[in-house]
Amino acid sequence: MNKISLVYYSATGNTEQMAKAIEEGIVEAGGKVTVYKASEMNKEDILSSDVIVMGSSATGAEVIDENDLLPFMEESGDKFKGKKVYIFGSYGWGGGEYADNWKAQLEGFGANIVAMPVLANENPSDDELAQLKEIGKKLVTI
Numbered sequence: 785m786n787k788i789s790l791v792y793y794s795a796t797g798n799t800e801q802m803a804k805a806i807e808e809g810i811v812e813a814g815g816k817v818t819v820y821k822a823s824e825m826n827k828e829d830i831l832s833s834d835v836i837v838m839g840s841s842a843t844g845a846e847v848i849d850e851n852d853l854l855p856f857m858e859e860s861g862d863k864f865k866g867k868k869v870y871i872f873g874s875y876g877w878g879g880g881e882y883a884d885n886w887k888a889q890l891e892g893f894g895a896n897i898v899a900m901p902v903l904a905n906e907n908p909s910d911d912e913l914a915q916l917k918e919i920g921k922k923l924v925t926i
């Protein structure tokens with residue numbers, strides 16, 4: 785069974801709801817996940833996981849959380865090489881463009897993006913939450 789960590793940034797709760805759906809899926813499938821808010825993450829624990837799940841809303845100008853998650857990504861670069869990674873999040877108006885940049889950055893580090901990111905426009909829909917739950921189930925043994 786995979787060691788899974790999930791770290792997310794959410795200003796108003798949209799990405800947080802999505803994180804909860806993934807967590808539910810993992811737990812339903814008999815797995816375990818340690819969930820961190822980006823401002824409280826344990827970087828070593830996250831980087832020692834088999835599967836790293838990261839969520840962020842779009843902030844600034846089409847970027848992920850610039851206070852914690854972006855610095856973590858940039859300082860950890862090579863440590864993502866060969867890791868199984870899943871990213872998701874919520875955006876307001878940019879069509880989710882920020883996540884394309886994010887995915888490309890991770891792929892540049894050599895990460896293996898295990899499924900297409902689910903991106904919600906503001907509040908996640910029931911369908912998006914259901915998709916995230918299914919992805920959570922798969923992460924347990926992927």
Ligand SMILES: Cc1cc2nc3c(=O)[nH]c(=O)nc-3n(C[C@H](O)[C@H](O)[C@H](O)COP(=O)(O)O)c2cc1C
Nearest residue numbers: 794795796797798799841842844846876877878906
């Ligand atoms: C300061 C700020 C900057 C934002 N920048 C973007 C952006 O560049 N592109 C975009 O699509 N949405 C942007 N948004 C909208 C948020 O990404 C959107 O409201 C999202 O649903 C918030 O999710 P959260 O509650 O998980 O943080 C921004 C919102 C705020 C408050």
